[in-house]
Amino acid sequence: MTPDLLQLSYSVADLCRQAGGFIRQEVSNFDQSKIVTKGLHDLVSYVDKESEKMLVAGLQKLLPEAGFVTEEGTVANTEASETEYRWIIDPLDGTTNFIHGLPCFAVSVALARGNEPVLGVVYEVSRDECFRGAQGHGAFLNDQPIHVGTAAKMDDSLIATGLPFYKFDHLDAYLRILTEYMQHSRGLRRWGSAATDLAYVACGRFDSYFEFNINSYDVAAGILLVREAGGRVTQWLADGDPVFNRETLATNGLLHEEMQAVMKQHWGEGFQW
CATH class of the missing domain: 3.40.190.80 (D-Maltodextrin-Binding Protein; domain 2)
Structure with a gap:
């Protein structure tokens, strides 16, 4: 079944706001001792993992047949050949900013058909700004239409x-x-x-x-x-x-x-x- 991308984008935006609320709550409570190093200068925390689990659980209900590509691996990643649709999730983009108390980090969720994104939500947590778009329906910031800039050089x-x-x-x-x-x-x-x-x-x-x-x-x-x-x-x-x-x-x-x-x-x- 082909999902109603526009309607789905509202539901995904709600999930991203919920995950963002959890992240915002953890800013003042963050425990530096729980930082894990995935690789050189590549950090992850319990906040990343818990927000990813929240997103995965909610997205599975919205589109049960879709697979996943996630940063933190809280669910098995799916190849494009295995399913028509995949959710692509970064539960906390800007982890290093978050850990250092810098106010730019976001929840990012896309739905891809094959390798092509057909829906996208970016929720910038600190400014409470929700960017939402669905293929063929335009892009929005807090439900107001947005457009790229006009600089020609x-x-x-x-x-x-x-x-x-x-x-x-x-x-x-x-x-x-x-x-x-x-x-x-x-x-x-x-x-x-x-x-x-x-x-x-x-x-x-x-x-x-x-x-x-x-x-x-x-x-x-x-x-x-x-x-x-x-x-x-x-x-x-x-x-x-x-x-x-x-x-x-x-x-x-x-x-x-x-x-x-x-x-x-x-x-x-x-x-x-």
């Missing part, structure tokens, strides 16, 4: 990115790209939450966002939001899958070719993750 744009924090392959090429963007924009921002970065592109606060070595659960919901808000999202050098191929370029559409030209000059073909 990089010199007039504000760019978001993520900085490598544990895997430093290709760092020299990335820094060359970063240098050009710094010299030809109004500035770059590193918010620390890819889901929030993409939501901000969707509503025009940022004009573009780029990052490499990124995961599907970080970007899937935000990619849907940007597309439904009138923007464009691709891999860095091509129009391939930006959800599962570990590199994402999202723009208002007007800046895409100019930004890709810089990437093609410095990044080169054939990088393998």
Whole structure:
């Protein structure tokens, strides 16, 4: 059965707000001794895991036939070949911000058909902002329609990115790209939450966002939001899958070719993750 994506997006938004309420409650009670290191500089806490469990339980009721791709592995991950639909979940995008008391972290939930997001919700907890979108129905911030910005050249744009924090392959090429963007924009921002970065592109606060070595659960919901808000999202050098191929370029559409030209000059073909 094909789900009613628009109606489903309201229910998913409610679940994200509930998980966000739990996260907000834990800000003042957070126990630093319960931080676990998954890898170099890659942190997780009981807050991530408990919020993921809440989301999984609620989403299973909404669409029992769907599989899952989750960051914390509280439920078995599903391959695209195993089911038509999959929920892609980051229960706390911006864990490091949360742990350090910085106010930018979000709950991110997407529904994908194959590898294509068809529904996305990003709930930015600190500002109580819920970004919601469904394929063919547009994108919304707290139920008000949103659209990407209108900057037509990089010199007039504000760019978001993520900085490598544990895997430093290709760092020299990335820094060359970063240098050009710094010299030809109004500035770059590193918010620390890819889901929030993409939501901000969707509503025009940022004009573009780029990052490499990124995961599907970080970007899937935000990619849907940007597309439904009138923007464009691709891999860095091509129009391939930006959800599962570990590199994402999202723009208002007007800046895409100019930004890709810089990437093609410095990044080169054939990088393998």
